[in-house]
Structures are given as structure tokens and as C-alpha cells.
Amino acid sequence: MDSKYASYGKAKDKRNNFDTKAKRVKLSIDNKNNNPQKENKHVNGLDTEISHYKENPDDIKEMRKLLPVYAVRHRILEEIRKHDTMIIVGETGSGKTTQIPQILHEHRLEDTAAIAVTQPRRVAAITLALRVATEMSADIGSFVGYCVRFEDVTSPKTKVIYLTDGMLLREAIMDPLLMKYSIIVLDEAHERTVNTDVLFGIVKLAQKERKLRGSKLKVIVMSATMDVDTFRNYFDNCAVIYLEGRTYPVTIYHTKLKQEDYQYAVVCAIFQLHASTPADHDFLVFLTGQEEIETVMANIKQIAKESPGPQIRVCPLYAGLPANKQLVVWKPIPPGMRKIVLATNIAEASVTIPKIKCVIDTGVVKERSWCRVTGAERLHVVPCSQAACWQRAGRAGRTAPGAAYRLYTAADFAARPQHNTPEILRCPLAATLLMLIATGMDPGTFPLIDAPSPDSVQASLILLKELGAIENENNPKLKALGKKMTAFPIDPKYSRVIISAPEYGCLDEALSLVAVMSSENIFHTPLHKREEALKVKQKFVSPLGDHVTLLNVFKAFCKAPLKKQWCKENYLNHRNLSYASDIRAQLFAICQRLNMEVTSCGTDLDQLLKCLLSGLFTNCAWARGIVTSGTGRYVTASGSGASIHPASVLHLKRPPPPALLYTELLQTKRAYLVTVSAIQPHWLHQVAPDYARRCRANR
DNA sequence: TCGTCCGCG
Numbered sequence: 001m002d003s004k005y006a007s008y009g010k011a012k013d014k015r016n017n018f019d020t021k022a023k024r025v026k027l028s029i030d031n032k033n034n035n036p037q038k039e040n041k042h043v044n045g046l047d048t049e050i051s052h053y054k055e056n057p058d059d060i061k062e063m064r065k066l067l068p069v070y071a072v073r074h075r076i077l078e079e080i081r082k083h084d085t086m087i088i089v090g091e092t093g094s095g096k097t098t099q100i101p102q103i104l105h106e107h108r109l110e111d112t113a114a115i116a117v118t119q120p121r122r123v124a125a126i127t128l129a130l131r132v133a134t135e136m137s138a139d140i141g142s143f144v145g146y147c148v149r150f151e152d153v154t155s156p157k158t159k160v161i162y163l164t165d166g167m168l169l170r171e172a173i174m175d176p177l178l179m180k181y182s183i184i185v186l187d188e189a190h191e192r193t194v195n196t197d198v199l200f201g202i203v204k205l206a207q208k209e210r211k212l213r214g215s216k217l218k219v220i221v222m223s224a225t226m227d228v229d230t231f232r233n234y235f236d237n238c239a240v241i242y243l244e245g246r247t248y249p250v251t252i253y254h255t256k257l258k259q260e261d262y263q264y265a266v267v268c269a270i271f272q273l274h275a276s277t278p279a280d281h282d283f284l285v286f287l288t289g290q291e292e293i294e295t296v297m298a299n300i301k302q303i304a305k306e307s308p309g310p311q312i313r314v315c316p317l318y319a320g321l322p323a324n325k326q327l328v329v330w331k332p333i334p335p336g337m338r339k340i341v342l343a344t345n346i347a348e349a350s351v352t353i354p355k356i357k358c359v360i361d362t363g364v365v366k367e368r369s370w371c372r373v374t375g376a377e378r379l380h381v382v383p384c385s386q387a388a389c390w391q392r393a394g395r396a397g398r399t400a401p402g403a404a405y406r407l408y409t410a411a412d413f414a415a416r417p418q419h420n421t422p423e424i425l426r427c428p429l430a431a432t433l434l435m436l437i438a439t440g441m442d443p444g445t446f447p448l449i450d451a452p453s454p455d456s457v458q459a460s461l462i463l464l465k466e467l468g469a470i471e472n473e474n475n476p477k478l479k480a481l482g483k484k485m486t487a488f489p490i491d492p493k494y495s496r497v498i499i500s501a502p503e504y505g506c507l508d509e510a511l512s513l514v515a516v517m518s519s520e521n522i523f524h525t526p527l528h529k530r531e532e533a534l535k536v537k538q539k540f541v542s543p544l545g546d547h548v549t550l551l552n553v554f555k556a557f558c559k560a561p562l563k564k565q566w567c568k569e570n571y572l573n574h575r576n577l578s579y580a581s582d583i584r585a586q587l588f589a590i591c592q593r594l595n596m597e598v599t600s601c602g603t604d605l606d607q608l609l610k611c612l613l614s615g616l617f618t619n620c621a622w623a624r625g626i627v628t629s630g631t632g633r634y635v636t637a638s639g640s641g642a643s644i645h646p647a648s649v650l651h652l653k654r655p656p657p658p659a660l661l662y663t664e665l666l667q668t669k670r671a672y673l674v675t676v677s678a679i680q681p682h683w684l685h686q687v688a689p690d691y692a693r694r695c696r697a698n699r
Numbered sequence: 700t701c702g703t704c705c706g707c708g
Binding site for chain 2: 120121122135148152154164165166167169170191193194195288289290291292318319320344346348349350365366367368379380423431435488489490518521522525527583586643645646647651652666668669670671674
């Protein structure tokens with residue numbers, strides 16, 4: 001155990017040292033209840049336990065009447081009748097997402113068309129629809145339904161449709177005026193996901209155009225944040241309704257001193273609170289990632305052995321954790337024991353853990369950003385916004401009054417930005433721009449609350465031009481190839497791979513590979529079982545590189561009869577492989593619709609790599625002739641240095657391949673090429689001659 | 700020799 005805390009748990013005298021150390025966290029009451037309203041305000045999110053409710057219809061009616069929104073339903077209705085666009089700010093538990101669509105439906109405000117209620121997440125769309133169907137005593141898929149990727153549970157009679165905003169965006173490609181709906185409710189607007197931001201513009205333009213045609217579209221934006229000025233300005237100073245929430249007060253504590261090392265501070269805070277808090281108070285701790293969670297978990301277990309107080313059960317929670325291990329968080333524990341949940345920001349909005357009384361917030365988050373010049377994505381730990389801090393604190397007040405211990409000072413808090421940087425300013429834009437162009441929008445004039453820099457837009461338009469999707473970056477007109485690309489709900493580079501595949505006779509393999517690459521990491525490597533996980537991976541490894549290795553794993557997964565068991569034995573993530581399998585089926589169906597011939601290249605895997613290169617030709621790296629500084633042994637097309645990621649099967653391979661095709665350029669401590677294959681340098685000239693010429697000219 | 704936040708179609 002190389003933990004820097006490990007020694008504290010070993011001897012009692014060192015425990016004293018731990019307690020009296022100057023560095024220990026001092027928790028003080030800096031702003032106890034000074035602003036109880038504010039404490040609740042960014043709390044939102046969906047109770048995943050919603051779907052487990054089983055009540056009789058009378059109870060449900062009574063429960064609806066108790067919701068804050070019920071009392072003001074007539075006023076809401078009146079306002080919505082009056083205004084074409086409005087913003088509803090509702091705190092957690094106000095019932096806005098489940099009740100307002102019902103109120104609209106009961107008063108037949110949707111007319112002959114339907115009501116769309118969008119959500120950033122699939123599970124939310126599904127569970128909300130199930131809840132509302134129960135409340136309205138309807139079968140799901142009748143007049144209440146939902147629509148998410150792989151699952152359309154609606155019928156022509158469906159009047160209230162819960163759907164992901166990604167799904168509504170895809171509908172906009174077919175019908176930019178969204179004529180199917182007379183009311184569109186955009187929920188969780190404060191999260192500012194790329195899809196929600198783009199939908200704002202789509203509905204705004206659709207509303208304007210439909211007004212001219214005498215077909216009204218009502219737009220209702222729902223948000224948990226109180227800072228609605230940005231939204232209000234964007235929607236031409238529309239009306240705003242505020243709804244009260246249903247949460248309990250959360251007392252906020254800040255540290256008196258700045259904590260230099262939050263990983264150290266968090267362990268100190270846990271044990272200080274552990275010694276002073278009743279055993280039935282569960283803790284929720286916000287950390288940044290898998291490795292950090294595993295390290296802190298090991299430290300807690302070590303110290304707990306020597307520590308007085310109730311028994312501790314530590315539960316890790318992050319998205320990459322296999323589902324069965326995630327579920328442990330929701331399992332009840334024996335009385336007299338304390339549950340400590342160590343979570344990433346998955347617990348901030350995506351999932352709700354009941355009975356949390358105490359939140360410990362490190363105040364940091366791991367954020368991904370994109371560099372338009374090198375195409376590199378960066379993962380780094382940054383302080384989170386004030387809004388995120390309130391959101392985290394609110395997790396302690398879901399079922400009873402609680403407390404939030406912030407491992408940063410009140411001054412530090414005050415100096416933070418109010419909101420996180422919207423995703424649209426941080427991510428590659430090619431997919432979004434292609435979607436917009438396919439919807440008939442002009443990327444130059446499309447209204448966005450926060451517009452990305454013209455340089456970022458330009459960089460992504462150039463990529464779309466190079467992929468053959470649009471004519472020109474200055475006058476982006478969709479080409480036939482681009483039109484075909486939008487049929488596939490995947491990254492434009494990958495849809496280009498699929499469309500090229502028949503040419504290389506490898507559509508069968510390309511579909512599998514693109515499906516796996518569109519899913520999350522399929523390898524699960526726990527910190528303490530790394531060696532064993534690496535050993536079992538060997539049977540899938542191909543000398544050609546990571547891509548063929550991924551393909552080998554996917555093929556074996558498809559053949560395995562007991563998939564869950566098989567994944568466990570092979571240290572693979574069953575959820576992500578199943579997801580890849582679903583994506584493959586979806587892509588396959590689209591190929592059939594487009595009359596594409598599904599052929600296999602058999603053992604001629606060079607064909608597959610060339611095909612991959614036809615979409616990822618901008619992702620080539622060449623071995624450096626002369627080893628210069630420590631920036632890496634390869635150089636990319638943009639001229640930046642990088643090394644093969646150590647998790648790659650080509651890492652440390654001798655001799656190093658002269659040229660590589662990489663999936664991702666990731667900047668962590670250094671720049672790494674992630675998921676790579678060896679290619680012949682002359683392939684680039686065969687596969688993408690125009691690009692190869694320009695690329696050589698620039699180098 | 701690395702340690703992959705969260706999501707969507």
C-alpha cells in the first residue's frame with residue numbers, strides 16, 4: 001500500500017499525531033443558516049427511486065395535492081395561456097416536471113398536437129414518464145409515453161412525451177419546425193448541456209417561423225437556478241414563475257484555513273465527523289475520479305481499524321463502476337453502522353442517494369476541455385462553480401435537515417465563478433455543426449446563449465469539409481455524403497468510416513469496431529487487481545494495435561453464452577459492451593435501410609485499418625526522427641508531440657511503428673495517444689490524398 | 700510506464 005495516509009492507521013501514537021497535526025481541518029460555522037433560501041436553490045435532479053413507488057390511485061391523488069405546484073396550478077395555467085414563452089424556476093420537490101405537463105394535458109392546452117418534455121438523461125425521461133403514467137392511470141405508451149435511444153414507447157395517440165433532448169434534436173433534422181408538438185418543455189435548462197443549448201435555438205426559431213404560419217408553439221423552459229437573467233435575456237424578456245421547493249435546510253460549514261491538500265483534508269474531515277456524529281448519519285463525499293476514490297477508500301479502511309466509533313461501510317460510486325457494484329450504494333446497511341459514499345459528480349445531479357445527512361465537499365471537479373489547434377482533449381481537476389457547490393450541499397437535505405462541510409474557505413467560495421463553463425464552449429463542435437447544417441440552420445447566425453469562438457467553429461467546419469460532409473467551411477452546404485452521415489447517430493468521423501466500409505469490404509468489422517469506440521471504456525481495471533486484469537487481456541491482444549484488440553474482445557463477447565459471468569472473469573465492463581452491442585444493431589439497421597452491402601474482410605485486417613483511416617485521417621502521428629525533449633516520441637499532424645498511452649497494446653513495442661492512427665489525443669500529465677494502431681505511412685496518401693498533400697505541405 | 704469527470708443519439 002503506497003498510500004500516504006497508511007501509516008496513520010498502524011499505531012495508536014500516530015493516531016494522536018493525526019489528531020493534533022497543524023494541518024488538520026478546522027470546521028467552523030461561518031454562515032450557518034444565513035441564507036436558507038439560497039441553500040436549497042440549486043438542488044434538482046430526479047429521484048431514481050421514483051419508479052419504485054407503488055401506491056393506490058387515491059394516495060397518488062392526495063400526494064399530488066400536497067405538491068407546492070398544485071396550490072398555484074391555476075395561476076400557472078393562466079400565465080401559460082397568456083405567454084408563448086416562459087421560464088419556470090422550481091426548486092427540488094416542487095413537482096414541476098411531473099405536474100405541469102399533466103395540468104396542460106388536463107386542460108387540453110396541447111390542442112391536437114402533443115407536449116414534449118425534454119430531459120438531458122435517458123433514465124430521467126423513462127422514470128418520469130412511468131411516474132406520470134401511473135399518476136394519470138394510463139398505460140405507458142398510450143397518451144403518456146417516452147422516447148429515448150433504442151426505445152420508443154409512444155404511439156400516434158401519445159400526447160405527453162418525455163424524451164431526451166438528443167432525441168428531440170434528431171427529430172428536428174426531419175422537421176425543423178417540430179410540427180408534432182404544440183408545447184415544448186425544456187427541463188433542467190440550468191445544466192447547459194450542448195444538446196439543451198442547441199434546442200433553445202431550434203425552438204426559438206421554430207416558434208418564430210410557426211407564428212408567421214399561424215401555428216403557435218409554446219415554449220416552457222424549466223430550471224433550478226435562481227439566476228434566470230441569462231435565460232430571460234435570451235428569450236426576449238419572457239415571463240418567469242418561481243415555485244417553492246420541498247427540501248430541508250442544510251447547514252453549511254467552511255474551513256477556516258485554506259486546505260493545501262484536499263485528499264488529505266477529506267480523510268481528516270471524515271474521521272473528525274465520524275467521531276462526533278450519530279452512526280445513522282450517512283456521509284456523501286465528493287471526489288474527482290476513480291483512482292482518487294479507490295485511494296481514499298483504502299485510507300478510510302486502514303484508519304477505521306484503529307478508530308473508535310461505529311463500524312464503517314465505504315461505497316464507491318462513479319459511472320465507470322460495473323452496475324452491480326454501483327447498486328451497493330442503495331442497499332440498506334445493518335443498524336449501528338455508518339455508510340460513507342465516495343462519489344464523483346455522478347451524485348451531483350444524475351443519481352440521488354436517500355438518507356444522506358452529511359455532505360463533505362472537496363470543491364473540485366475533473367473537467368474535460370478541447371484544444372481546437374491540436375485536437376487534444378484535456379482532463380484536469382478544477383474548482384467547481386458556486387452553483388455546483390450548492391447542488392452538492394443540497395444532497396444532504398433530501399429527506400431531513402442536514403449539513404454540508406466544505407473543505408475550502410468562505411472567501412474561496414465567494415471567489416468562484418457562479419456557474420460552470422457551458423459544455424458548448426469546451427467540446428469539439430463537428431457533430432453539433434453537422435446536425436445544425438442538416439437541420440437547415442446557418443452556423444453563422446444560429447442563436448446560442450453562449451457562442452463558441454469563431455476559431456473553434458471554423459476548426460470544426462474545416463474537419464467537416466475534409467470528411468466530405470460539406471462543400472466549404474465558408475459556405476457550409478450539406479453534400480450528399482454529409483446527408484448520409486447524419487443518418488448515423490455517431491461522431492461524424494465514425495459515420496465516415498461506416499460509409500467507406502463497403503469500399504474496403506469490411507462493413508461487418510467496421511460496424512463492430514465503431515460500436516465499441518462509440519461506447520465507453522470496456523476494460524475494467526481495479527487498482528489492486530491490475531496485474532491479473534492485464535494477464536487475461538493478453539488473449540485478445542493483436543500485434544496490429546488496440547483497434548483490432550477491441551474488435552477481438554467484442555467478437556468474443558458476442559459469442560459468450562453467459563455474458564455477465566464472462567465479463568467478470570475477463571475484467572470487462574458488461575454494461576459498456578452491451579451498450580456497444582445495442583449501438584451495433586442500430587447502425588446495422590441504418591446500413592440496411594441505405595442498402596449498404598455487409599461484407600467481411602476476414603483475416604485481411606489491413607483493410608479494416610485503411611477503412612478506419614478514411615474517417616480518422618486527421619488522427620495520424622509519426623515517429624520522431626530525432627528524440628528531442630521529453631515531450632514524446634511521436635508528432636501529430638498539428639505538430640504537437642505525444643507518446644503512446646501506457647495502457648495501449650503498442651506501448652513499449654520494439655521497434656516502434658513508424659506511423660500510428662490514434663483515436664484520441666489526451667492531455668493529462670503529458671500528451672498521450674489513446675487507442676492506437678500501427679499503419680503504413682503511405683496508406684494516408686492512398687486513403688486521403690488531398691489531406692495528405694496539405695498535411696505534408698504544413699509539416 | 701497511466702491512472703478515463705459526466706452525458707446524449
